[in-house]
Each structure stands twice: as structure tokens, then as C-alpha cells.
Amino acid sequence: MMSSTTGVTVIITYAIAILSSIQTIHTLSGSATTIAVSYGSTITICGITAGQPSQHIQCWRNGQVSDVFSNISFDSIAGGRDVFCGIRSGGSTLICWNPNLTPKRLYYNETVILTDLAVGDSQICAVTNTSQGTVNCWRDGEEFTTRNIRIRSVSSGLGLSCGVPVDNTSGIICFGSNSQLANTNTIQLQVEFDSFSMLNVFVGGGHVCGVNSTGFVICRGANDHGQIDVPDHEAFEFSALALGLNHTCGLRMLNKTVVCWGGGGGNVNVSDYVVGVSFESIVAGSDFTCGLTSNNLSVICWGDGWVRNGLYPSEFGLPLGSVLPGPCVRSGPPACGCGIYAQSDTLCSGSGSICMPCNLASLAPPSPPPSPPTGGGNVPRSSPSRPLRRGLLAFAIVGSIGTFAGICTIIYCLWTGICCGNKKIHNSVQPTITSTNHNGPQLSNNSSQVSRSSTIRRQASRAFRRQRSGTSSKHADREEEFTFADLALATDNFSLENKIGSGSFGVVYKGKLLDGREVAIKRGEMCQKAKKFQEKESAFDSELAFLSRLHHKHLVRLVGYCEEREEKLLVYEYMKNGALFDHLHDKKNVEQNSSLLNSWKMRIKIALDAARGIEYLHNYAVPPIIHRDIKSSNILLDANWVARVSDFGLSLMGPESDSEQRPTKAAGTVGYIDPEYYGLNVVTAKSDVYGLGVVMLELLTGKRAIFKSNDDGTGNGNGNGGTPISLVDYAIPTIVSGELAKILDKRVRPPEANEAESEAVELMAYTAIHCVNLEGRDRPTMTDIVANLERALTLCDDSHGSISISSGQISIISE
Known part of the structure; x- marks a missing residue:
């Protein structure tokens, strides 16, 4: 039967293993956290921003602050010599930046995600979430083999990376920048840790430190500046370490203050700097250390190298915005075994929760345990008491349950993903075409036949x-x-x-x-x-x-x-201002009535832009192209409100002239389909003319291509039924009868009578009704349409101009 002392040791070991997966501990260049230091040709300090829609990276260098990928969220970052890297939220992607902040993607895998990251002098290493704890490493941007090294966490320093074996055996595993284990210094360091059961390990310039299973910091390796002379401390006193070239700093768990040892090379040692504030995490550069303050989540740095280079006064902190104290966990509080930060929702801008590190300070033994290994500089204490054992047991049980739930939640989110999402089709409330009658589309009065997904898709x-x-x-x-x-x-x-x-x-x-x-x-x-x-x-x-x-x-x-x-x-x-359809019919835009399209000049210009794009397809592309799906949702607006035709998925190479016709099954969107094309299955360039005519009617009336009879005039019905009505059937009789003003979009100021703007609007209206003639031969060419819209736009700029709207090929013929 296991002795009482042995049982407590196992519980402590397990508790610290849980802690090590949550609490951040940093090396010379940094295991991953939310702050990172890159040194070398230039000093760069980066942090993951708090309180923003995306948890993106913000960096300070040469006195300037700049954002990195402002629309992409990251979980953690780490820095090294002339490089810093970040694991994107979710762990599927690793990106690194050079001193010029030029990015390069090193890793992407949605199934095998990254759980730990370390950046050293010449290598970048990351541990995957596989049960074997595989580690992937890169040097100069190229991946190199790690000979199936299996470790739970990784730390990198100057030409060296180390980790604790997955099988929890004694000692550590180290490898050089080329993954070889035959390096003399590497072997010696491993030998010096063979007698210890380590929970984690951290690499600096020429020294390595770690926390053993009894909670004491053990350091080995180079000691020319006292960097391994660990000060007297209690078990589990330090929650985080930061190792530089020749110094070490530890973050106390109880009051979150920092103590440093070693250093030198300047007038004072790093241990001479007293930083009387609390920190959430710390990272080290070659000869200085930076920390994220608990008070206002700002970053301050200190050390001989920091002052010697005159980088920035530490007492004021860096001008970075607030930095997250930990990654935003999207799976929520159940994944946080020890609770969440009080301001978690605000810090993550509603996109997750920040887990509190599990605090073992309250469980610190009141009397000395057995003496720690020699060379650790630790004060021995007695064995834990019975209440302590009960407390540790309770913590282990609660912590393990929380950790297990968190892991399951993350795996579920990664496994399910988003697949086969519903298509968002920019379409009017339109009836589905179900008839096989080739005399044209039939609009049913049965509202049950009305479908939002009425775009016809046919195989080419x-x-x-x-x-x-x-x-x-x-x-x-x-x-x-x-x-x-x-x-x-x-x-x-x-x-x-x-x-x-x-x-x-x-x-x-x-x-x-x-x-x-x-x-x-x-x-x-x-x-x-x-x-x-x-x-x-x-x-x-x-x-x-x-x-x-x-x-x-x-x-x-x-x-x-x-x-x-x-x-x-x-x-x-990217078209910054989206689709024309949204500006005309989206409920939000309609209610706010703030679209820049609410002027007749702008609407005529958009119609002209689209017409010029289609004219290019018909007349200047070789061979000509028929778009086949001209509609307001396929007319996009760029940052300067220039209209552009998009979506060529249904396009066909057209005949050289209108006299040539090509039989093909109908394709397009209900309300915009040329009835002649739909009935005869013969496509010509005049099919695009019909679609553009419908778009012009949308611009004039503000109504959808197919709308309901209870429409309130803004293109949106009240949702209580109503009969589907074709915009073409609705608008043509009114325009022909000379009562255009009755159907104009009321969101736009009415054109004044007898003014050029009124003539311009009428010219576009008469052009539109000719475009939607039932027979293609009665429709104008795109060249004619462009000419008339150019004249209309000129009229908007010329209050004294007067051009007859009945001239040219598109004049109305009275019957």
C-alpha cells in the first residue's frame, strides 16, 4: 500500500503537471505567452491586444507602435533573435515575422494543432496535441527532423532546445539546432538532470532551469555570472521563470513580484534592479527582462541591457495598449479549472474567456519538506501536514475534472468545424420556377411555392x-x-x-x-x-x-x-462597399436611410458603370462573353463607389453576332432571367441586356426584382403573405403612361419638374423598359445603353441641358 508521504508526492506531482499546462514559464527567447521579446539587430516587444474584436498582435520597436494582422486573433507569441512567432487562435497555424515584420507561415494543420511554442537563437520549436507529444522544429524557415522526440513541453535557448519526456521518466531531453543529441554540452546538461523528476524545463544562454516534482527550482549549466545560483526559496514559490543569456528571473506565485539572479557584463547585475510591482507573466531578452503588470496590463522592461541601450524608461512602461493576461479560450469557463479573470468578457471583447492560473500558494507547506537536491539553493522544510494532503487531494480532483472537460470541449470544437453552411443568396422573395412549360416562367399565387433560394443552377x-x-x-x-x-x-x-x-x-x-x-x-x-x-x-x-x-x-x-x-x-x-442589392434592399440600410446611393446622379452612375462592364464583355472580349446572371447582387461597389460586375460562374462564350444563337439550358436568377431565353433555351447577348434592365428598374423604384403585393415601397414586405409581383410587370405600365413619379424610390429626393435631373431619370427609365422587351430583337445593344446612360449622367451635371428622351433607337413607339 502506498505510504502517506508517497501519496502526497504523487498528488503534488499531478497538481503541478496541471499547473504547468496553464501557467506560462519563459526562457531566453520565450516559451509562448501573450508577450514576446525579439532581440538582435533591433529590439521588438510585442503583445496580444486586449479589449479588441480580434486578439491581434501589437509591437513596439524603435519608439514606434504598429499592429500586426489587425483582423487575425492569436493565442500566444514567443520571440528570439531577429524573429518572433505566434500561434493563431485554435492552434492550427504558426506564423513568424522577421525584423521588418514580414510574415511567413511555417505550419498549418486543422487536425494536429500546436499546444506549446518556443523560439531560440537559431531554432523555432512547437509541440503538437498528439498523445506522443511530437515536436516540430524549424531553422531559417525550413523544418528539420527531430528524430521522433516525444516531449510534453518545449523550451529553446542559444542553439539548444529541451523538454520533459512524455513518459514522465526522470531527466530531460535536449537537442541542438539540427536536432542532433551528440553535442557535448547537450549530453552533459541531460546527465545533470538525470537524477531529478522534472515537471518542466527552461533554456537560457548556456544554462537550463526547471521545477522538480517537489516544487523546487533546479538550475544547471554555465554559471560565469551566477545565473544558476538560485536564491533560497520555498517549494512552489515560483510560478514562472525567464532565462536570459546570463541571468534568470522568477515570478513569485504568492504576490506576483519578481526576483532575478545572475547577470552582469555592465555596471550592475540584473539582480540589482528592484521592480516593486506585480506581474502576470515575464519574458527575457538577452540581457534584460520584460513583464506584464497586473495593475493595468501594461508592459515594462528592466535590466542592464535595457538601460545601457537607452531603449525606454522602465518606470513609465511601453506605449503598447493593454495586453491580454492569457489566451481567450472560446470554449468558455468550463475549460478553466481554476476560474476566469473578473474582466474576462471585456478583455476578450465577448469572444472568449481567460483562464486564471491555478494558484498553489495557499497550499504552501507550513513546515519544511525533505531537503531539496544540492545546488538548488533551497531552504528545506518538513513534510506536508494532514490538512494539506486533504487540500491537495481536493485540488487534484477538481483540477483534473476541469482540465478534462476543457480538453474535451476544445477537441469537440476542432473536430466539428463548420461544414455545409447554408448559402446566403442575395435574392428577392421570389417564387420557385417549377413549371416545365416553355412558354415562360409562371408565377404561382400559392405562397407555399415562394422560395428564398430560387436561383437556377444548371450544369454547363x-x-x-x-x-x-x-x-x-x-x-x-x-x-x-x-x-x-x-x-x-x-x-x-x-x-x-x-x-x-x-x-x-x-x-x-x-x-x-x-x-x-x-x-x-x-x-x-x-x-x-x-x-x-x-x-x-x-x-x-x-x-x-x-x-x-x-x-x-x-x-x-x-x-x-x-x-x-x-x-x-x-x-x-475586395469590394469595400459591398453589393448594390444590399444598399437597395437590405433592411438595415432601408431603415437607416443613410446610403450614399440615395441620389439620382449616383444611381445613374452605377447603372452606367455596370453597362460599361457588360459592354466590354459583349464587344471587346475575344471571343465575346455572355454573363447570364446580371443582377443587383452581382454588381459590387469598390471603396470609391465604382460599380463592377462580378460572378462569372454561369458565363458562356457568346456568338460573334446576335444572329448566331446557341441552344443551352436556362440558368440565372428568377426575376432577372430573359423570358425568351427561358422559353426557347437559346442564349444571346440580349439576355444580359434584360438583366441590366431589371437592375435599372430596381435603381429607379427601390423594389426587388420579385416583391410582394403588401410591399411598403422600400422593397421589403411586412412578412404577412402577399402575392409575388414581377418588378417588370409593375413598372412598365406606369412608365409608359407617363406617371414615373408614382413609382420612384421615395428615399431619393424627387427630381424637380422641368429640370435636367428629371430628364435624366426619365431617360434611364425609358432605357430600362426597352431593355426588358419580351423579344431580344426589340432590345437595345449594350453600346446604345451606355450612350443613353452617359447622356443621362451629363444631364445631372448640366441643369440647363435638354435632350429629348424619345430620340435614338430606344424611343417609345405608341400603339
Whole structure:
């Protein structure tokens, strides 16, 4: 039967093992925490910001503060010589930055995540969440083998990395910057720890320190400056260590103050600096130490190297914003075995909780335990008392339950992910086309047939596949090829927060590339049936083939693409002001009535921009291109409110002239589909003209392409039923009868009678009704439309101009 003393030792060992997984302990360059020091050619101090929507990194160097990836959250960071690295929230990605803050991704894996990180003089190492505790290491940005080294945590210093074995055997495992164990100094250090059962280990310049199973700090290695002369201390007195080139600092658990030993090389030792404040965590540079203060979560630094270089007065702290005291755990308080910070919700901006480190100070033994190993500089104390044993047992039970729950929660979140999310289709409340009657679409009065997902998706024909540009255009040199990891990183792993819409074959996310470019990333939907997968692949190939050779200021530009296994993604330039549909019909914009589109000049300009983009497709692309899905949600607005046509997933190469017709199954969106195309299954360039005509009617009336009879005039029904009405059927009779003013969008100031603006609005209205003629031959060409809209825009700028709206090819013919 286990003796009482042995049982307490086991409990203490287990309790400290739990603590070591929560409490941050730092080395020369740093095991991961929320603050990091990078030294070398320049000193850089970084922290993970608190109280912000994203827990991004903010850095101070050369007296300047700058943000790093302001839209991406990180769990922890660590720094070394001329480099600092960060583990992205969730542990799937490792990114590192050089002294110029140029980023490089070293690791990405959604299944095997990173749990610990250390950056040394010439190597970067991270431990994975596998049961074997595999460690991955990089040198000069390239991964090198670690010969299947299995450790629970990793620490790196000058040319050396160490860890505690997974199997909890005595001693430590160390390896050099090339993972070799044959280095004389490395072997000697390992030998000096062989007789100890270590809970963790930390590497400095030429010395190594760690906490043994009885809670005492043990240091071995170089001692030319007293860096391993540990001061007298009690068991479990120190909760964190920071090792520099030739000094060591310890963070006390009870009052969170710091004591340092060793140092030198200047006029004073680091131990001569007395910092009378409390800290949450500490990290070390080569000859100085920095800490995160408990009072206001600011960062201050001290030490001979800090003062000698005149970097910044420590008593005032660095001008960084508040820094998180720990990572924001998205799984919530159940994952925190020892409670959460009082201001956790505010610090994480509502996106998680910060776990309190498990505090063993209250369980400190009142009498000395057995003497610690020699060389540790520790004061011996007696064996723990019976109440202490009961307290430790209770802590171990509660702590283990909390830790287990936290691990299960994290694994569940990582395993489930987000797959097969519902598509957000920018569409009117529209009826589904269910009729096979080729005389045209039938609008049912039965509200049960009304569907929000009424966009028709059809597989492209074999003829189109044969006529598409070959691989040379599909993989054009000017388009970048991204890895899936790059795009997952840019979108915060395709988070719902970054979802901005849907396209012809998938969901669109906002992203930020490593070089700082903002982009829109369209990801093909997964988990679809075979036909849907074929449609997705066809739409992806279509957009890539077309956009790789189309370049016009009124077409959304393709930045690049990604094809990995079943993943198909397209990367576009980001359109800051979103889709025209949202400005006209989104409930928030309607209620606030604050859109910059609420002027007739702006609306005419947007119609003109879109028309010019479509004209380019019809007249200047070789061969011509028919878009087939012109609608307000496919007209996007950039930062300067310039309209651009997007989404070429349904596009086809068109005939050389209108006399040439190509049979193909109808595709498009209800309300915008050319009725002639739908009825005859013959597509021409005039099909795009019809769609643009509907868009112009939307701009004029503010109503959706299909709206309900109880619509209040803003394009939004009250949700109590109503009969679906086609905007074309609603608007044409009123415009033809000369009563345009009755149906104009009331959010825009009415054009004054007999003024040029009134004529401009009428000109766009008459252009629109000609575009939606039932027969394609009666519709104008895109060149005619561009000319009329240019005239309308000129009228808005010329209060004295007067141009007849009945002139030209699109004049109304009275019957």
C-alpha cells in the first residue's frame, strides 16, 4: 500500500503537471505567452491586444507602435533573435515575422494543432496535441527532423532546445539546432538532470532551469555570472521563470513580484534592479527582462541591457495598449479549472474567456519538506501536514475534472468545424420556377411555392467545356496560386464573422493575405451530391477561365485561385462597399436611410458603370462573353463607389453576332432571367441586356426584382403573405403612361419638374423598359445603353441641358 508521504508526492506531482499546462514559464527567447521579446539587430516587444474584436498582435520597436494582422486573433507569441512567432487562435497555424515584420507561415494543420511554442537563437520549436507529444522544429524557415522526440513541453535557448519526456521518466531531453543529441554540452546538461523528476524545463544562454516534482527550482549549466545560483526559496514559490543569456528571473506565485539572479557584463547585475510591482507573466531578452503588470496590463522592461541601450524608461512602461493576461479560450469557463479573470468578457471583447492560473500558494507547506537536491539553493522544510494532503487531494480532483472537460470541449470544437453552411443568396422573395412549360416562367399565387433560394443552377454543356480556354488561360501567369492554408489563415479559418455573401458555386469570405492585401475569397461548398459537385467544378473552371483573361475597371479583378483535393477557391479584390442589392434592399440600410446611393446622379452612375462592364464583355472580349446572371447582387461597389460586375460562374462564350444563337439550358436568377431565353433555351447577348434592365428598374423604384403585393415601397414586405409581383410587370405600365413619379424610390429626393435631373431619370427609365422587351430583337445593344446612360449622367451635371428622351433607337413607339 502506498505510504502517506508517497501519496502526497504523487498528488503534488499531478497538481503541478496541471499547473504547468496553464501557467506560462519563459526562457531566453520565450516559451509562448501573450508577450514576446525579439532581440538582435533591433529590439521588438510585442503583445496580444486586449479589449479588441480580434486578439491581434501589437509591437513596439524603435519608439514606434504598429499592429500586426489587425483582423487575425492569436493565442500566444514567443520571440528570439531577429524573429518572433505566434500561434493563431485554435492552434492550427504558426506564423513568424522577421525584423521588418514580414510574415511567413511555417505550419498549418486543422487536425494536429500546436499546444506549446518556443523560439531560440537559431531554432523555432512547437509541440503538437498528439498523445506522443511530437515536436516540430524549424531553422531559417525550413523544418528539420527531430528524430521522433516525444516531449510534453518545449523550451529553446542559444542553439539548444529541451523538454520533459512524455513518459514522465526522470531527466530531460535536449537537442541542438539540427536536432542532433551528440553535442557535448547537450549530453552533459541531460546527465545533470538525470537524477531529478522534472515537471518542466527552461533554456537560457548556456544554462537550463526547471521545477522538480517537489516544487523546487533546479538550475544547471554555465554559471560565469551566477545565473544558476538560485536564491533560497520555498517549494512552489515560483510560478514562472525567464532565462536570459546570463541571468534568470522568477515570478513569485504568492504576490506576483519578481526576483532575478545572475547577470552582469555592465555596471550592475540584473539582480540589482528592484521592480516593486506585480506581474502576470515575464519574458527575457538577452540581457534584460520584460513583464506584464497586473495593475493595468501594461508592459515594462528592466535590466542592464535595457538601460545601457537607452531603449525606454522602465518606470513609465511601453506605449503598447493593454495586453491580454492569457489566451481567450472560446470554449468558455468550463475549460478553466481554476476560474476566469473578473474582466474576462471585456478583455476578450465577448469572444472568449481567460483562464486564471491555478494558484498553489495557499497550499504552501507550513513546515519544511525533505531537503531539496544540492545546488538548488533551497531552504528545506518538513513534510506536508494532514490538512494539506486533504487540500491537495481536493485540488487534484477538481483540477483534473476541469482540465478534462476543457480538453474535451476544445477537441469537440476542432473536430466539428463548420461544414455545409447554408448559402446566403442575395435574392428577392421570389417564387420557385417549377413549371416545365416553355412558354415562360409562371408565377404561382400559392405562397407555399415562394422560395428564398430560387436561383437556377444548371450544369454547363459539354460544348462549353470544349470551347473554354485551355489550361494556359486557366492558370495564367498573372494569377497567383494560393495554398488552402494561406486562404484559411486569411479568413480566420473561414469563420462566420468573415462571411460576406454567396456566389455561383460557394460562400464568399472577407480575408487579409499575409502581405496585407484585403481580398474576397469564394470557397466552393463541400459535402454536396455528385451533381452539385459537378456544378461547383464547372462554375469554378468557368470563372477562372474567363477572369484570367478579362481586365476592365468595371469588372471585379481575379487575384488568384486554389485547387487542393476537393477544395476549389477563387480570390478576388475586395469590394469595400459591398453589393448594390444590399444598399437597395437590405433592411438595415432601408431603415437607416443613410446610403450614399440615395441620389439620382449616383444611381445613374452605377447603372452606367455596370453597362460599361457588360459592354466590354459583349464587344471587346475575344471571343465575346455572355454573363447570364446580371443582377443587383452581382454588381459590387469598390471603396470609391465604382460599380463592377462580378460572378462569372454561369458565363458562356457568346456568338460573334446576335444572329448566331446557341441552344443551352436556362440558368440565372428568377426575376432577372430573359423570358425568351427561358422559353426557347437559346442564349444571346440580349439576355444580359434584360438583366441590366431589371437592375435599372430596381435603381429607379427601390423594389426587388420579385416583391410582394403588401410591399411598403422600400422593397421589403411586412412578412404577412402577399402575392409575388414581377418588378417588370409593375413598372412598365406606369412608365409608359407617363406617371414615373408614382413609382420612384421615395428615399431619393424627387427630381424637380422641368429640370435636367428629371430628364435624366426619365431617360434611364425609358432605357430600362426597352431593355426588358419580351423579344431580344426589340432590345437595345449594350453600346446604345451606355450612350443613353452617359447622356443621362451629363444631364445631372448640366441643369440647363435638354435632350429629348424619345430620340435614338430606344424611343417609345405608341400603339
